[in-house]
Amino acid sequence: MSQVKLFTGFERFWHWSQMALIFGLLFTGFEIHGTYEVLGFQRAYETHQILAWTLIGLWVLAIFWHITTGEWRQYVPTTKGLVPMVLYYAYGIFSGEAKPYTTTRAAKHNPLQRLAYLAFKVLIAPALWISGLLLLFYTSWKGTALGGVLPLQWVAWVHLAGAFALLVFLIGHVYMAVTTGDPWHAYLKAMVTGYEDLEGEQGRSRVG
């Protein structure tokens, strides 16, 4: 059994600040949507916007980091081992089977994780970014050809649907990442300290 540094300082900074920003965006976003009233519309709106710009800045850094370090490869999807992974969560986990995946520094994410994170990165997040920026700059494009074909409410609907998709993703992600390690909090700890106990070639897989 050895301690392996799985997450660099930047990754952890990125992950946790992104978490805080996304929680804030969800909280203020649903208030703007009219789901509840806590901050008041104006403060919710202004906070939402500040958080959004901060998150965009964070993403610029993160994309740069992924490209320059080559870590983007961690998210290349694969079907190899995907079915056993699904079966494990549907069945094997209850009978104490070992995870059918071995985590290594070069491949941190199991096939199911790769797919889920990729979906977040290329579907949910861009849908939210693009629709959010369109909402923000509505007055600049409503008079153009785009304004003629794209009603404002469609943009709002995409943004809202994206928010729901994000919320669904988050619930699954938090459950798996926080509770399905061995011991149950192992992955949470790894994301905080950067280190995880990997058992040589028989190392446990990690999921989150």
Add this chain to the structure above:
Amino acid sequence: MKRFAAHGAWAPVLAACFWLAGIGGAWADQPDAKSTADHSKFEELAGPFATGPDVTRACLQCHTEAAEQVHKSIHWTWNLDQPQTGQRLGKRWVVNNYCLSLTANYARCTSCHVGYGWKDSSFDFSSQENVDCLVCHDTTGTYVKFPTGAGHPPYEDTPFAGKVIKAPDLVQVAQKVGKTSRRSCGACHFKGGGGEAVKHGDMDSSLTDPPKSLDVHMAPDGLDYSCSTCHEFKSHEQAGSRYLMKAKSESGVSLPGQESNRPACESCHGQSPHKAGVGDKLNTHVDKVACQTCHIPEFARGGKATKMFWDWSTAGRLDPQGKAVVEKQGDLVVYDGKKGTFQWGENLVPEYHWFDGNVRYTLLGETIDPGDRTELNKLSGGYDDPKARIWPFKVMRGRQPYDKGNDILVVGHLFGKDDAAFWKTFDWDKAVKAGMEEAKRVGQTTADYSGEYGFADTLMYWPLTHMVAPKDQALGCAECHSKDGRLATLTGFYMPGRDSNPWIDRIGWLLVLATLAGVLLHGLVRLVTRKRQA
């Protein structure tokens, strides 16, 4: 007088003094300390003056062009040919749901005409001496026009409605003329509809001396604007009219020497009046939301109730002596046998509509649907109209006589000493007949009265633009951006916080709950099975 006639150059100098001094405006009710002319030293104004026209003749000896200028103004013509709709508007032609129409009620209504003697349709609109200079230029506050005097002041103390109306000292008034003021304009405009605060909802005598909280522009301890600060006059013609509004001014601040777009707010405040803040969101509202919408949070805010409802159909109740019954709630008349039933309101939330500045009136002769509430003035504009913005309105609702045979609005002969006058004999049939005959005679309609009248529900929109509150009282976002906010009924466009697609919400929350239930169940099963294995 000859002395002055020989020095005609004085006239423009005096006129210029009037104009320049208007910008300061702090001297509303004082003779102009800054003026280069002391009117009390003019022999022409030494008097005595028997009548108003006598005063006017004296004024015209120096202000040689003044009467002709006034003749071109809507204050004199009560006529406006609306270029966008092609309608002939103005007080002479429109029908409202207060006292219905000028027609057949001249001498009462024209107590607010800037002239003398419009007591019937034969009034000579080319008469110079019949221009009333004093009603606008009085600074003493003592000049009044007698309510039923066709524009004349009382020339001796005269009783009216239980009070004595004092005859003004015309010499005194003439010698102290000066610029117009909130009080002089207000003498008529604060009492539109026949009494204090009745008509507009955003104009009443609380604006004579308003605190800043009531009106940031006109408060004497603030900017102390007079009406003409924004409603600039050029050659006695004012800028701005309810009949032809600038609902969306696209020009910036009006600098001296440039074409002025006053009285639009933008003429001073420009197109980006707010601090940018986060995302400059307030300024990006300017294209769709009128300044007034947020900055006039309520109307009738000055402590005076405005009339909100007027039902003519209940008029006619008389006491055993044959006098009209009057019922009051506090100070407010809620029933008057001469006029019917009233409702009043104070500190009211406006109604909001898209408005491009054009109003199409339902004029006399146009068919109405008596089963529906008739809009006496229809607002033009909509969400897709780039010239329209959301505006606040007082909406006056009422029930008024109409011609049941022809389904058209009617005018009523209310005021008069003859048998047909409703306020004399309380006979609608006679009053409507006489009103419609007069309307036909003056060209207000070509329709004849069918002989059968009824009562129809009507409403009228009054755009709100005065009583601008301090900025900390401006509406917050959620006043509109919420489910049951102020714009709840202004549908047809998407607004965040108010509108949503219910299916996205339903499916979205269903998926969220299903996921939550799924992970809880998954976790629970794991707990149970783990214990069993242990």
